[in-house]
Amino acid sequence: MKIKKLTVTIAALALALAGCAGNDDPLGNQSAAPPTQADQEAIVVGSANFTESQVLGELYAQALQAKGLNVSTKPNIGSREVYLKALQEGTVSIVPEYTGNLLLNYDKDATAKTAEEVETALPEALPSGLQILKPSPAADQDVYVVTKQFADQNGVASLADLKKVSADSILGGPSELASRAYGPEGLEKIYGAKFKEFKPYDSPAVKSRDLNDGKIQVATFFTTESAIIDNGYVQLADPEAMILPQNVVPLVTDAVAGNADAKAAIEAVQAALTTEDLTALNKRVDSDHDDPGQVAGDWLKEKGLA
Amino acid sequence: MNLLQYLTDPANWPGDGRILDLLAEHLGYTAAAVLIAALIAVPIGVLIGHTGRGSFVVIGSSNAARAIPTLGLLVLVVVLLGTGTEKIVPVLALLALPAILTATAAGIGGADRDAVHAARAIGMTESQIVFRVEWPLALPLVISGLRSATLQVVATATVAAFAAGGGLGQLLISGQRNNDYPQMFAGAVLIAGLAIVLDVLLGAVGWLTGRTTRARRAADQAVRDKEAASQRSEALT
Numbered sequence: 001m002k003i004k005k006l007t008v009t010i011a012a013l014a015l016a017l018a019g020c021a022g023n024d025d026p027l028g029n030q031s032a033a034p035p036t037q038a039d040q041e042a043i044v045v046g047s048a049n050f051t052e053s054q055v056l057g058e059l060y061a062q063a064l065q066a067k068g069l070n071v072s073t074k075p076n077i078g079s080r081e082v083y084l085k086a087l088q089e090g091t092v093s094i095v096p097e098y099t100g101n102l103l104l105n106y107d108k109d110a111t112a113k114t115a116e117e118v119e120t121a122l123p124e125a126l127p128s129g130l131q132i133l134k135p136s137p138a139a140d141q142d143v144y145v146v147t148k149q150f151a152d153q154n155g156v157a158s159l160a161d162l163k164k165v166s167a168d169s170i171l172g173g174p175s176e177l178a179s180r181a182y183g184p185e186g187l188e189k190i191y192g193a194k195f196k197e198f199k200p201y202d203s204p205a206v207k208s209r210d211l212n213d214g215k216i217q218v219a220t221f222f223t224t225e226s227a228i229i230d231n232g233y234v235q236l237a238d239p240e241a242m243i244l245p246q247n248v249v250p251l252v253t254d255a256v257a258g259n260a261d262a263k264a265a266i267e268a269v270q271a272a273l274t275t276e277d278l279t280a281l282n283k284r285v286d287s288d289h290d291d292p293g294q295v296a297g298d299w300l301k302e303k304g305l306a
Numbered sequence: 307m308n309l310l311q312y313l314t315d316p317a318n319w320p321g322d323g324r325i326l327d328l329l330a331e332h333l334g335y336t337a338a339a340v341l342i343a344a345l346i347a348v349p350i351g352v353l354i355g356h357t358g359r360g361s362f363v364v365i366g367s368s369n370a371a372r373a374i375p376t377l378g379l380l381v382l383v384v385v386l387l388g389t390g391t392e393k394i395v396p397v398l399a400l401l402a403l404p405a406i407l408t409a410t411a412a413g414i415g416g417a418d419r420d421a422v423h424a425a426r427a428i429g430m431t432e433s434q435i436v437f438r439v440e441w442p443l444a445l446p447l448v449i450s451g452l453r454s455a456t457l458q459v460v461a462t463a464t465v466a467a468f469a470a471g472g473g474l475g476q477l478l479i480s481g482q483r484n485n486d487y488p489q490m491f492a493g494a495v496l497i498a499g500l501a502i503v504l505d506v507l508l509g510a511v512g513w514l515t516g517r518t519t520r521a522r523r524a525a526d527q528a529v530r531d532k533e534a535a536s537q538r539s540e541a542l543t
Contacts, residue, residue, distance in 0.1 A: 172470075175480035197322065202468050202479045205385050210470060213388045 046092035056096035058296035100244030141246035145233035158237035162193035169217035175200035312488035339398035351410025368404035402455035409451020413444030
């Protein structure tokens with residue numbers, strides 16, 4: 001009896017270990033599916049492993065479908081390294097990207113700062129075979145915010161105003177902000193604002209709570225986080241263009257860029273999309289647990305694009 | 307990649323949000339949580355152990371408390387009530403309660419009945435029985451309860467970082483978010499090391515108190531043996 005039990009336990013353990021060993025990457029990034037001999041004509045829309053990318057992917061895919069094009073999707077491919085590789089291998093033909101980070105990915109020493117400069121620099125930085133279509137006014141980038149009350153009391157509307165209050169204020173943000181060029185270091189160098197303390201946050205909900213409670217005075221959020229609108233935070237302007245713009249931009253293969261119908265369909269989506277729209281779409285998927293495809297379809301219908 | 311690189315860089319030890327600062331926060335949370343839990347659990351445990359009543363409360367509440375997910379509770383508390391040490395410590399104390407409560411109740415309830423009856427027979431009051439007889443006998447078990455509570459809390463205080471409370475868990479979070487594996491490794495090593503050091507220290511305290519009891523028991527045994535021997539020699543004469 002005992003021996004039998006032991007054998008079962010060992011077998012179970014071995015299975016569990018085998019399960020662990022199956023994934024080479026300790027962080028569990030999903031690897032791209034191996035290339036398939038799919039219909040050469042089909043446009044494959046990929047997306048990264050986060051909600052917004054999947055919503056954008058669905059927007060592109062359904063807009064293309066509405067034009068009668070042959071489309072398939074490959075959502076949730078993984079991180080940037082993985083889907084860029086898939087794009088270059090041709091297993092994916094279009095993925096949603098962000099201008100600033102895409103530029104830095106191919107050119108670490110890029111000096112472009114404004115949205116226009118980044119847009120001009122991008123095509124040159126891209127490897128051959130890949131192109132961008134027109135960036136959207138919708139952007140998902142870091143933004144410094146304060147509460148409405150704090151902004152009114154201290155007359156803070158821009159990062160340039162922060163030096164008036166920074167000596168007595170605490171800055172909150174995700175822990176990686178501390179090592180970013182546009183983090184505390186950039187605020188001090190570019191805007192002369194040196195904060196009393198930087199407090200790292202893992203959870204945006206906790207950060208929001210502390211900002212409302214006045215335990216921190218300034219915090220960073222992403223422009224497409226619904227917490228900004230829900231709490232009525234004031235987004236601080238960035239006159240020196242310290243934060244690299246991250247406008248939504250489709251990264252496509254030459255084949256897609258050369259397809260006039262596909263290009264027109266995608267650029268119509270790009271032109272109509274705003275940061276507020278994207279925030280609302282993200283919220284529907286994250287908070288209301290709606291399907292990204294459903295959410296994207298509703299928006300396209302509303303805009304008359306599908 | 308050299309995993310030890312973060313730990314061995316002296317620049318990472320002193321200063322705000324660095325290792326020593328986080329270590330102090332971590333120890334502070336642990337000490338405060340175990341202390342508060344002990345202040346609540348020991349008196350209740352003594353009461354239950356001495357009277358023998360309400361042990362179902364101990365078993366029921368301990369099992370229920372063990373099932374509480376600390377991270378979930380902490381984030382809930384912090385989002386509803388705001389951040390701060392006074393929110394984090396009670397959540398961790400809740401985790402420490404069951405171990406101390408059950409150990410105290412078991413120690414007092416399991417104190418040698420002969421000794422308790424003898425104390426009552428020589429006219430000791432109930433409080434004298436508790437403090438002079440049951441408590442010294444229960445002490446090694448109470449300390450082992452504190453020991454396992456401390457171990458649980460020191461490992462779980464890692465979640466304080468999720469509630470913007472710092473502690474060594476911050477190294478894990480910052481390391482993960484910055485893809486800085488040496489920093490994560492430093493956090494893991496320090497938390498595990500701290501747990502081992504505290505466990506050894508409390509183990510030593512437990513052994514010392516146990517030694518007093520053991521010595522007393524040995525002395526008692528010697529007296530009894532001697533009495534038995536003298537009785538035997540009296541009987542022979």
